[in-house]
Amino acid sequence: MSNITWNFSGKVVVITGSATGIGRGTALQFAKAGANLALCDFNFEEVSRTAEKCRALTSGKVKAYKMDVTNVDEIAAAKAEIVKDFGTVDVLFSNAGVSPKVMGPPISRIPISDWERTYQVNTLGMVKVCNAFCEIFKEKKAGKIIITSSAAAWKISPLVAPYGASKIAVVNFAQALSMEMGEYNTNVNVICPGFVYTNIYSDGTALKYKDILGGALNQYNDNESVMNYMASATSSLHRPQSVDDMAYTVMFLASEEASEITGSAFNVDSGYIKKI
Ligand SMILES: NC(=O)c1ccc[n+]([C@@H]2O[C@H](COP(=O)([O-])OP(=O)(O)OC[C@H]3O[C@@H](n4cnc5c(N)ncnc54)[C@H](O)[C@@H]3O)[C@@H](O)[C@H]2O)c1
Numbered sequence: 001m002s003n004i005t006w007n008f009s010g011k012v013v014v015i016t017g018s019a020t021g022i023g024r025g026t027a028l029q030f031a032k033a034g035a036n037l038a039l040c041d042f043n044f045e046e047v048s049r050t051a052e053k054c055r056a057l058t059s060g061k062v063k064a065y066k067m068d069v070t071n072v073d074e075i076a077a078a079k080a081e082i083v084k085d086f087g088t089v090d091v092l093f094s095n096a097g098v099s100p101k102v103m104g105p106p107i108s109r110i111p112i113s114d115w116e117r118t119y120q121v122n123t124l125g126m127v128k129v130c131n132a133f134c135e136i137f138k139e140k141k142a143g144k145i146i147i148t149s150s151a152a153a154w155k156i157s158p159l160v161a162p163y164g165a166s167k168i169a170v171v172n173f174a175q176a177l178s179m180e181m182g183e184y185n186t187n188v189n190v191i192c193p194g195f196v197y198t199n200i201y202s203d204g205t206a207l208k209y210k211d212i213l214g215g216a217l218n219q220y221n222d223n224e225s226v227m228n229y230m231a232s233a234t235s236s237l238h239r240p241q242s243v244d245d246m247a248y249t250v251m252f253l254a255s256e257e258a259s260e261i262t263g264s265a266f267n268v269d270s271g272y273i274k275k276i
Contacts, residue, residue, distance in 0.1 A: 002029075002244070006251050009034030009060060012086045013254070016069055016129055017096030019046035021198030022148065024053075025243025026093060026250050031057035033251065038082045038089070040067035041096065061086065069096045069125030075132045088140065091254040092133045095148040097122045099200050103208050105158040115162040122166035127173060130188075134181065143186035144254045147174045148246075151194040151269045159212060167192075171265050178263035187262040189253045194269025195231035195240040197224050206230075236271025 006029070013030050017023040019041035027039055031054035039054070041047035044066040051064040063085055067078040082089065098121045100114040126147055137143025152160055153167035171190055178188035195201075206223035209230060216233070220226045231240035249268050252258050267273045 002248055004248075006033035006255070008091075008251070008254070010036075011090040011254075012036045012038065012082075012088055013091040013093065014038045014040065014082060014089050014133065015093045015095060016040045016067065016125075017148075018050050019043040020050075021200065022193065022196060022243050022246045023093070023095045024050045026095070026247040027051075027054050028057065029244060029247035029251060031055075031060070031062065034058055034060055035091075036060040036086055037062045038065060038086060039063070040065045040069075040078055042066065042068040069094075069129050070120045072128050072132075075128055079132045079136075083136070089133055089136050089143070091144045091146070092130070092137075093146045093148075093250055093254070094126050094129045095146075096125055096129075097148060097150075097200075099205055100160060100162045103159050103212060104161055105212075107158050107161045110162060118162040118166045119169075122163070123169045123173070126170050130173075130177060134177070134184075134186070137181065137186040138184045141185045143181070143184070144258075145174075145177070145181070145186065145188040146250050146253045147188070147190045149174075149190045149192045149265060151192050151267060151272050153192060153265075154267075154273050159209070174265070175263045182262060187253070187258065189258075189261060189263070190265040191246060191249050191253070192265055192267045192269065192273070193241060193246055194235060194267070194272040195227055196243055196246060197227055197240060198243065201227045231270065231272070234272055234275060235269060236275045239270050241268060241270055 013035045018039040048064040054062045065078040150167040152164040206226040210217040232238040
């Protein structure tokens with residue numbers, strides 16, 4: 001629950017990966033703040049559900065778009081439709097991401113196909129989406145881009161090597177992009193979530209950590225408890241974060257109040273990276 005009254009009425013916000021998790025949570029908060037929303041995901045059924053929930057919260061326009069961030073043609077088609085429907089874009093939250101299906105160590109156990117899929121979505125997907133929408137920001141000489149990386153960008157681990165590598169690449173990309181986009185009055189920043197209980201953990205990933213790490217995790221038998229324990233054991237504040245914690249940071253970075261912040265990466269991780 002935020003004590004800040006955000007106002008994004010009249011603004012057009014594009015969010016990728018908004019079918020579930022952090023993307024959906026952020027869409028709902030932007031809707032409460034009156035934004036117009038273009039919600040993109042390759043899971044059209046679920047992103048349409050997010051759109052429906054948002055419509056109940058905003059008087060702004062809300063529409064769902066099918067967009068696979070690995071596919072430049074789908075990105076171009078969705079962008080063209082968004083511009084036709086909304087006239088412009090003010091904020092891009094490039095957030096779609098996946099985690100590898102197989103964990104190390106050894107790293108050689110992780111199939112190359114897993115590396116490829118992780119890079120295709122988490123790294124090249126961000127590049128492809130930003131390339132497309134930057135054209136709009138360059139033309140209007142205004143814009144806000146927020147990209148989702150991860151605490152795993154900084155916490156080097158053979159457990160999730162493809163994920164960490166794909167996420168540190170995105171920080172470097174975002175910072176380079178911020179240098180280019182400064183000339184066009186466009187801010188580019190990054191959020192690095194720590195532990196947020198979404199599909200990325202509930203799909204069995206948390207229990208895979210338990211299988212590999214064992215120890216104190218053996219007392220837990222479900223994905224959420226395992227993730228909560230990992231968050232509480234490793235962070236300064238001893239707790240996980242919520243999708244709303246991510247949404248509030250994204251909204252701040254999308255606001256005029258953050259106009260002088262660009263090329264920065266924010267750990268929203270209850271102190272995880274500082275503690276390890
Ligand atoms: N949950 C966490 O603790 C955590 C921590 C660090 C970083 N992240 C990052 O946060 C972002 C959101 O993840 P989440 O935790 O909400 O998980 P999630 O699985 O709920 O959300 C990921 C979203 O991305 C979409 N997506 C996946 N591949 C796509 C593709 N090719 N094209 C379009 N959409 C696609 C999914 O459909 C889903 O809506 C991801 O980039 C993830 O890496 C999450």
